[in-house]
Amino acid sequence: MPNKTNKLKIDFLSNRLMHQLKYSWGVNQALPKAIGMHKNKNLTIIDATAGLGRDSFLLASLGAKIIMIERVEQIYAALKEAMEKAHNHSEKIAKIINNMQLIYGDAKDILPSLDPEIILIDVMHPVRKSALVKQEMRILRQIVGNDNDAKELINIALKLAKQRVVLKWPKKAKLPNGIINPSHKIIGKTTRYDVFITKQKL
Numbered sequence: 564m565p566n567k568t569n570k571l572k573i574d575f576l577s578n579r580l581m582h583q584l585k586y587s588w589g590v591n592q593a594l595p596k597a598i599g600m601h602k603n604k605n606l607t608i609i610d611a612t613a614g615l616g617r618d619s620f621l622l623a624s625l626g627a628k629i630i631m632i633e634r635v636e637q638i639y640a641a642l643k644e645a646m647e648k649a650h651n652h653s654e655k656i657a658k659i660i661n662n663m664q665l666i667y668g669d670a671k672d673i674l675p676s677l678d679p680e681i682i683l684i685d686v687m688h689p690v691r692k693s694a695l696v697k698q699e700m701r702i703l704r705q706i707v708g709n710d711n712d713a714k715e716l717i718n719i720a721l722k723l724a725k726q727r728v729v730l731k732w733p734k735k736a737k738l739p740n741g742i743i744n745p746s747h748k749i750i751g752k753t754t755r756y757d758v759f760i761t762k763q764k765l
């Protein structure tokens with residue numbers, strides 16, 4: 564059973580995130596590129612696995628509208644609180660938060676009602692015994708455990724997304740059996756983005 568005693572802190576105003584936003588973030592980074600933001604910033608993206616909300620926040624900072632889905636109540640509540648705090652911080656941050664909408668529930672049930680174009684999926688990955696796994700991710704893992712239904716979620720997303728599904732995955736890890744091959748991959752330092760183009764060619 565996951566240990567639920569640890570308090571998860573989500574902070575969109577952390578030095579690390581602010582530094583990244585200011586100095587090393589832009590449409591040519593791996594994630595926005597995988598989403599297609601280097602070609603079009605005016606997109607609506609469903610983040611089916613909101614978690615700590617970092618990916619959503621960073622994409623929203625580039626001008627995308629993000630609908631975030633989180634199914635663990637404790638994480639949903641922490642995200643909601645962090646979004647409210649960040650919204651009250653400054654006009655600049657409020658503009659980013661205004662691009663983010665948070666929904667509580669299981670993405671497998673919610674996705675069909677959203678008529679999604681682009682879906683981002685970043686499930687809890689197999690444990691890495693690395694000092695690089697940050698404290699917040701460790702607490703998140705204690706709360707969430709493993710997302711054992713990842714394959715089901717990916718296949719639902721692949722059926723529904725009208726443009727693309729982007730799957731964030733550890734660089735060298737295999738995809739679960741039963742998932743089709745991606746259209747292309749964007750490879751970062753420790754992370755790989757598998758991009759599945761679902762748009763039908765006319």
Ligand SMILES: C[S@@+](CC[C@H](N)C(=O)[O-])C[C@H]1O[C@@H](n2cnc3c(N)ncnc32)[C@H](O)[C@@H]1O
Pocket residue numbers: 611612613614615616617618619632633634635638668669670671685686687688707710716
């Ligand atoms: C690895 S974290 C995501 C981290 C996130 N990308 C970030 O930038 O902070 C995975 C999260 O997805 C949530 N999750 C997994 N499967 C889900 C589903 N089917 N519906 C909604 N949330 C889901 C988990 O509860 C967990 O909070």
